[in-house]
Amino acid sequence: MDEKITSRENAKIKYACRLSSSAAFRRSEGRFLAEGRKLCPELCRGAELETLFYTASAAEKCPEILELPGEHFLVEDHVADKLADVGTHQGVFGVFRTPVHTLEEVHTGGRYLALERVQDPGNVGTLLRSAAAFGFDAVILSDGCASPFAPKTLRASMGAAVRVPVIEAGAMPAAIASLREQGITCLAAALYRSQPLSAAASSCPGGICVVIGSEGQGLTDETIAACNGTVRIPMTDRVESLNAGIAGSILLWHFREESL
Amino acid sequence: MDEKITSRENAKIKYACRLSSSAAFRRSEGRFLAEGRKLCPELCRGAELETLFYTASAAEKCPEILELPGEHFLVEDHVADKLADVGTHQGVFGVFRTPVHTLEEVHTGGRYLALERVQDPGNVGTLLRSAAAFGFDAVILSDGCASPFAPKTLRASMGAAVRVPVIEAGAMPAAIASLREQGITCLAAALYRSQPLSAAASSCPGGICVVIGSEGQGLTDETIAACNGTVRIPMTDRVESLNAGIAGSILLWHFREESL
Structure with a gap:
């Protein structure tokens, strides 16, 4: 059973939100946050998934997300709402390493x-x-x-x-x-x-x-x-x-x- | 000086709003409502403009809209806000005849x-x-x-x-x-x-x-x-x-x- 995050003030949540909102922070950390039941598995084909956040209802509708790599955290709905940049989301969020090319x-x-x-x-x-x-x-x-x-x-x-x-x-x-x-x-x-x-x-x-x-x-x-x-x-x-x-x-x- | 509309309950305003929100009403009336300082003049190249609504600030920034054909009405800002389907608008609205093709x-x-x-x-x-x-x-x-x-x-x-x-x-x-x-x-x-x-x-x-x-x-x-x-x-x-x-x-x- 994955650890459950119940607070919007959790350090991992605040870190993920900052990746979502700041291009400078994404660049300095070499990581980004993505949201979506199809998008997160798709991104795994080309980037390393470090951390997966999911809601109970997302895991129920889409149990295959639990097979994804990385560290997993179950999050309460109000925590998921904080991770999302828009009002509607699918309850699946991943912190990925940004591929770097020159x-x-x-x-x-x-x-x-x-x-x-x-x-x-x-x-x-x-x-x-x-x-x-x-x-x-x-x-x-x-x-x-x-x-x-x-x-x-x-x-x-x-x-x-x-x-x-x-x-x-x-x-x-x-x-x-x-x-x-x-x-x-x-x-x-x-x-x-x-x-x-x-x-x-x-x-x-x-x-x-x-x-x-x-x-x-x-x-x-x-x-x-x-x-x-x-x-x-x-x-x-x-x-x-x-x-x-x-x-x-x-x-x-x-x-x-x-x-x- | 064009007539000024100060009430959101004005019949012409309510008619235009219904054209904006209902496809069935657009079809039965053979008219549609468009918004935009560039879009309304552009639409005049291929459709008949019947009625133009504009705010005082739109007429100031873009006086050429006053050269457009049709009946013109100056509208107060809160009336223009009602005509708009989204929060941001440019204060220029036109009721056009829908070209019909078969x-x-x-x-x-x-x-x-x-x-x-x-x-x-x-x-x-x-x-x-x-x-x-x-x-x-x-x-x-x-x-x-x-x-x-x-x-x-x-x-x-x-x-x-x-x-x-x-x-x-x-x-x-x-x-x-x-x-x-x-x-x-x-x-x-x-x-x-x-x-x-x-x-x-x-x-x-x-x-x-x-x-x-x-x-x-x-x-x-x-x-x-x-x-x-x-x-x-x-x-x-x-x-x-x-x-x-x-x-x-x-x-x-x-x-x-x-x-x-």
């Missing part, structure tokens, strides 16, 4: 997605999921992107954040320069002075990196200048723009793994 | 999107926007889809609901049958026993209709049986599925207008 893993011939200041967690999560689906080797995030291990991003990515390496790289122009040193072609998604995607080759011998900017402002001039070229998704004049997650996913589909 | 407009050689029981307003709105972007001739909705003129769907579509004809068609198998009578090839998006999109032609001489099902259950067996064939987006095994709006938009991109 630009040194980037290699010639690879397939990469780079996001500059994409601030919406839904868009970052969706793009991580599409990158994993289409066989990308890693996703590179600049400063100012939504945190890949924040609760909202984890929900939108459905666990893809641990199925494709995520590299937090600081300033984007420097990251682009180091990719280009490996012979990787970096293509900026931009509306102006760009070639239509329908005219772009679907692969490059030295590898490809698709570079996408923020929902409002797009890419910075420095990042566009650092890339080999620009590409846009051609559209009719009936809309002004596409949603950033949609536009990015269409680019990822175009540059997908050859076997797909 | 299956009789469907023609040989056209490009169509059909949605069966897609319940999420964000997904319906996103797919309307992508269909307009990629030159589709109409979007066909079955019973059980999110209402295209509900506040959440309008926000996600960014006004595309009036830039691409929307046809509310009832049961999907009968709608598919009438498209096929016109020689239009109907392709069901399905995970199993389907050909990969990468192997599908990007156009069909008699026209094409992409058919997409609900987020949880996919298409009904009856609808799949009514179609000419099935298609799927090939993926690595690192994810279970794609978001419905993403998957649908990739299909729309594949079957886009030839000039794009």
Whole structure:
């Protein structure tokens, strides 16, 4: 029988809540908190589960969560409510070790997605999921992107954040320069002075990196200048723009793994 | 100087609120309510604005809304709060005539999107926007889809609901049958026993209709049986599925207008 936590002031609970709310704390601790009966088992496929918190009703509806690794704690409902970042939750929470990846893993011939200041967690999560689906080797995030291990991003990515390496790289122009040193072609998604995607080759011998900017402002001039070229998704004049997650996913589909 | 509405019980305000909250009332009245400083002018490009409600601060920040057609009313802030379906709004609201389209407009050689029981307003709105972007001739909705003129769907579509004809068609198998009578090839998006999109032609001489099902259950067996064939987006095994709006938009991109 697992130990039961009855107080919202329990140190393990307070630690988990801080992981959920603070990107800086997640980074310094190298851990994150996730919630969900499907999401926690899914994350176990790519990250180490250290601590599992579950409610009695969650264990009853979904006994297989008790087979997950790590230290387990039964929590009372009011304690689970504190762990959740939103009102509705499924009573299953896990503290995971954050997989850490660096630009040194980037290699010639690879397939990469780079996001500059994409601030919406839904868009970052969706793009991580599409990158994993289409066989990308890693996703590179600049400063100012939504945190890949924040609760909202984890929900939108459905666990893809641990199925494709995520590299937090600081300033984007420097990251682009180091990719280009490996012979990787970096293509900026931009509306102006760009070639239509329908005219772009679907692969490059030295590898490809698709570079996408923020929902409002797009890419910075420095990042566009650092890339080999620009590409846009051609559209009719009936809309002004596409949603950033949609536009990015269409680019990822175009540059997908050859076997797909 | 426009007339000022100071009471939340004003008949015009109560009428607009009912349009916002009830799909049945929208249908019987042939009108809908939209909110937003960018969205209302955008909707004027494809629908008749009958009544505009605005707050004093909205008119100050965005005086061009006063150039819009229709009858105008200045409303006090607490009245605007009642018109809004969510807590944050921009103080600009319009009652529009709903454009009405029927299956009789469907023609040989056209490009169509059909949605069966897609319940999420964000997904319906996103797919309307992508269909307009990629030159589709109409979007066909079955019973059980999110209402295209509900506040959440309008926000996600960014006004595309009036830039691409929307046809509310009832049961999907009968709608598919009438498209096929016109020689239009109907392709069901399905995970199993389907050909990969990468192997599908990007156009069909008699026209094409992409058919997409609900987020949880996919298409009904009856609808799949009514179609000419099935298609799927090939993926690595690192994810279970794609978001419905993403998957649908990739299909729309594949079957886009030839000039794009």
